[in-house]
Amino acid sequence: MSRPASVRANLHQPQHAIIYYYCDYSDPKTLEAPNIIGALIQQLLLSKAVTEEIGLRIEQVCGLGLREPSEEDLSAILDLVVKMYSTIFIIIDGLDECPTEDQAMALSLVTHLSESEDPSIKVLLFSREEAKIAAACSVFPRLPITTPSVRADVAAFVEEVVSSKVLSGELKIKDPELQRTVISTLIDGAQGMFLWVRFQLEDLCEAASDIEIRATLQHLPNGLTETYTRITEKIRRSLVRWEMAIKVFKWVIFARRPLSKDELAEAIAFNSSDTTWDEAKIPDSLRAVRSCGNLIILDEIDDTVQLAHHTVRQYLLSPDSPCVSLTEVQAEIEIGVTCVTYLSFSDFERQVTEYKGKTEDIGLLQKAVMERMPATTDLGPLSTATWKAFRKLKSPVVPKVKIIKPYQEKRETSPNLQDKYRLLDYAVAYWPSHTSQFSAAQSSIWERFRDLSLGKPVGFDIRPWDGTQCNLEFPHMAMFRWAARNGHEPFLELLLKATKRGTEEIFQHYYRAVSSAPYTRSARRLCGETTPSRTISGGRGRAYVVLVWLCWAWRGGDGVGF
Numbered sequence: 001m002s003r004p005a006s007v008r009a010n011l012h013q014p015q016h017a018i019i020y021y022y023c024d025y026s027d028p029k030t031l032e033a034p035n036i037i038g039a040l041i042q043q044l045l046l047s048k049a050v051t052e053e054i055g056l057r058i059e060q061v062c063g064l065g066l067r068e069p070s071e072e073d074l075s076a077i078l079d080l081v082v083k084m085y086s087t088i089f090i091i092i093d094g095l096d097e098c099p100t101e102d103q104a105m106a107l108s109l110v111t112h113l114s115e116s117e118d119p120s121i122k123v124l125l126f127s128r129e130e131a132k133i134a135a136a137c138s139v140f141p142r143l144p145i146t147t148p149s150v151r152a153d154v155a156a157f158v159e160e161v162v163s164s165k166v167l168s169g170e171l172k173i174k175d176p177e178l179q180r181t182v183i184s185t186l187i188d189g190a191q192g193m194f195l196w197v198r199f200q201l202e203d204l205c206e207a208a209s210d211i212e213i214r215a216t217l218q219h220l221p222n223g224l225t226e227t228y229t230r231i232t233e234k235i236r237r238s239l240v241r242w243e244m245a246i247k248v249f250k251w252v253i254f255a256r257r258p259l260s261k262d263e264l265a266e267a268i269a270f271n272s273s274d275t276t277w278d279e280a281k282i283p284d285s286l287r288a289v290r291s292c293g294n295l296i297i298l299d300e301i302d303d304t305v306q307l308a309h310h311t312v313r314q315y316l317l318s319p320d321s322p323c324v325s326l327t328e329v330q331a332e333i334e335i336g337v338t339c340v341t342y343l344s345f346s347d348f349e350r351q352v353t354e355y356k357g358k359t360e361d362i363g364l365l366q367k368a369v370m371e372r373m374p375a376t377t378d379l380g381p382l383s384t385a386t387w388k389a390f391r392k393l394k395s396p397v398v399p400k401v402k403i404i405k406p407y408q409e410k411r412e413t414s415p416n417l418q419d420k421y422r423l424l425d426y427a428v429a430y431w432p433s434h435t436s437q438f439s440a441a442q443s444s445i446w447e448r449f450r451d452l453s454l455g456k457p458v459g460f461d462i463r464p465w466d467g468t469q470c471n472l473e474f475p476h477m478a479m480f481r482w483a484a485r486n487g488h489e490p491f492l493e494l495l496l497k498a499t500k501r502g503t504e505e506i507f508q509h510y511y512r513a514v515s516s517a518p519y520t521r522s523a524r525r526l527c528g529e530t531t532p533s534r535t536i537s538g539g540r541g542r543a544y545v546v547l548v549w550l551c552w553a554w555r556g557g558d559g560v561g562f
Contacts (some may be wrong), residue, residue: 015086019043023094025310026258031098033105037074040090044081054080068485071105075112085119093126096133097310107136114140147192158186158197170205178210185217195309199227202294228315231293232322244268244283244291246323248305252296253313254331256430258304261285266423272337272444277347277421329437336434337445339427344448347421348458417460428462432482438490453479453494 021039024030050058057080061073069077082088090113095106113121127133129144162183165171173179182204190197200220207213221227236242247268251259259267265285274281289298289305295312298305307313316323418425431452440446452462454476465478476495483491 016088017044017047017085018089018091020091021093023092023097025094025097025313026304026306028256031102033071033098033102033109034069034074036092036098036102036106037071037078037109041074041078041081044078044084044088048081048084051080051084075109078109078113082113082116082119082121088119088121090121090123091126092123095125096128096130100132103132104136107133111136145192150192151187154190154192154194154197155187157194158183158190161197161201162186165201165205171201172208173210173213175210178213182213182217185220189220189222191223193224195311196224196227199224199231199294199308224309224311225315228295228312229322231295235291235293236322241291244288245293246326248288248292248296249316249323249326250331250334252305252307253316253326254328254335255426256433257426258299258302258306259426260303260422261289261298261305262422263426264288264305266342266421267335267338267426270338270341272341274341275344275346277342277345332434332437333442336431336436336438337442339431339434340445340449340452342421342423342427343431343452343458343462344456348460349456428460431462432464432486432488432491435490436488440493449490450494453491 019040020043021036022030023036029035045054054077057077061069061077090110092106092110095103098106110123110125114123125137134142162171162179166173166179171182173182186197186200189200200216204213204216207216221230235245248264251264251267255267262285265282265288268288269282270278286298289296295308295316296305297308315321316326317328435449438446438449463479465482479491480495482488483495
C-alpha cells in the first residue's frame with residue numbers, strides 16, 4: 001500500500017487528525033494570529049472530549065468569556081490539546097496575506113509544532129515566496145512553484161476560458177485564426193499568473209471588432225501592477241465614477257468583515273450632514289461594484305463584495321497609487337463618521353423616562369468599592385499602593401445625581417429593521433472599533449459621538465458594554481472597563497471630561513502610584529509622559545478619577561477588575 005493511502009486510512013482512527021486553515025484576504029479577522037490558533041484548537045476538540053486540565057486552562061485564560069486570551073495563552077492551550085492525538089496533519093494556506101506581526105507569530109507556532117515528536121505533527125504551508133517566510137522555513141523541505149512548472153496549467157486555463165467566452169458571445173471574434181492568436185498571446189504574457197489572464201480577457205471582451213482585439217493584444221500590460229494602473233486610469237476618466245470608486249475601495253479594504261452589496265451601497269451613500277435615512281441617496285449596488293472596474297468582485301455564493309486579489313489592496317495603498325487619499329487613518333475616521341452618523345439617525349430614536357429612585361452622593365460609591373474590592377480581587381503590589389491611597393481620600397461634596405433610564409434595558413435590532421436598514425448591523429457591531437482615531441477637534445462629529453457613547457437612547461443595544469450589570473449611581477463603569485481593555489482613547493477622553501475640576505493633586509498622587517508599571521498608551525497620551533497635567537472638567541468627583549486610574553492599572557496586567 002502506498003504512503004498516501006496509508007495516511008488516508010489512518011485518518012479514520014480517533015488518535016489521528018487532519019486540520020486546516022485558510023487566510024482569506026477579504027476577511028481581516030482570518031488574518032489574525034489568535035484566530036488562526038483558535039481555529040486549530042477548535043477543530044482538534046470537535047472529535048474529543050475536553051479534559052479537566054484543558055477546561056481549567058481555558059477558563060483561566062478566558063476569564064469565563066470576560067477576557068480575550070493572548071497568543072501565548074492560546075499557544076499553551078494548543079500544546080495541551082495536541083497531546084490528545086498521536087499524529088496530526090496541519091494545512092495552512094495563504095499565510096503571506098497576513099500582516100507582518102501575525103505572520104511572525106504564526107510562523108513561530110509552525111516551527112514549534114513541527115519540532116514535536118509526541119505527538120507527530122506534520123505541517124503543510126502554502127505561501128508566496130516572501131523573504132521572511134522563506135527564512136523561517138529554510139530548514140524544512142520546500143517545493144517551489146515556478147512559471148515553467150505551471151505553464152501547462154495556464155495554457156489549459158486560457159484555452160478553456162477563451163473558447164467558453166467565444167461560445168457565449170462575450171468575446172466576439174470573426175477570424176478563427178485570431179482566436180488562436182489570443183490564446184497564444186495570453187499564455188506567453190501570463191508568466192504563470194492566472195489572475196493576469198482574467199483581467200486581460202475582460203478588456204478583450206470590450207473590444208467591438210477584430211481590429212480592436214488585435215490592437216489590445218499589441219499593448220497588453222506587463223504584470224499586475226501595470227494592469228491595475230490601466231484600470232484605475234480608465235476609472236478616473238469620469239470624476240463621478242472615480243469618487244464612487246474611492247468610497248468603495250475604502251470600505252472594502254478597511255471594513256472589519258466582508259460587506260454585502262446592499263450594505264456597501266448604504267455605506268457609500270451617506271455623509272456627516274445627514275440626519276435621517278433617505279432611500280433616494282442610496283446608489284444601485286451593482287453599479288457601485290462596477291464603478292471599480294474589475295478590481296472589485298461580487299461573490300455570487302454569499303453576495304459579498306471583495307477585492308479581486310490581495311495584490312489589489314497592496315497596489316491601492318502603495319505610494320505610487322492614484323488613490324493618494326486612501327490612507328488607513330483617514331479611512332478609519334471616515335468609516336467611523338459614517339457609522340456614528342448612521343446610528344444617530346432620527347429613525348432609531350426612542351423615548352426615555354427619568355429614573356425616580358433614591359439618589360446618593362458619590363461618597364457612597366467610594367465606600368462600596370473600598371468594602372468590596374479587597375475581598376474579591378488580588379490587587380498585586382502596585383495596585384495595593386493605589387488602593388491604600390484611595391482609602392485615605394475623603395468624599396468630595398457633589399450634587400445629587402439623577403439617572404435617566406430607558407424603558408427597556410436591552411434590545412437587539414429586529415429583522416424588520418435589518419431588512420430596511422442594511423448597514424445597521426455592521427454599524428452597531430463595529431462603530432467603536434472605527435472611532436478609535438476620533439478627537440475633539442473633529443467638531444462636526446464629536447457631539448454625535450459623545451451622545452452615542454454616553455447613553456443616547458435608541459430602540460436597540462448599540463454599545464458593546466450595554467447589558468453589563470452596573471450600579472445606577474455610576475452608570476459609566478462598564479464603559480470605563482471596555483475602553484481601558486481595548487485602549488480606546490476617545491472613549492477615555494469623553495469620560496475624563498465628565499469628571500470634576502480641581503483634581504490636579506489627586507492625579508499627581510495616582511500617577512506616582514502607577515507610573516512604575518506598564519499601563520496603556522491611552523493614559524500616557526491623555527495625561528502626559530511625565531505628569532498627568534490635564535485639567536479634568538465635568539461633575540463626577542474624585543472617586544470617578546480614581547477609578548479611571550484603577551482601570552488603567554488593570555489594563556496593564558495588575559489583575560485589578562470591577
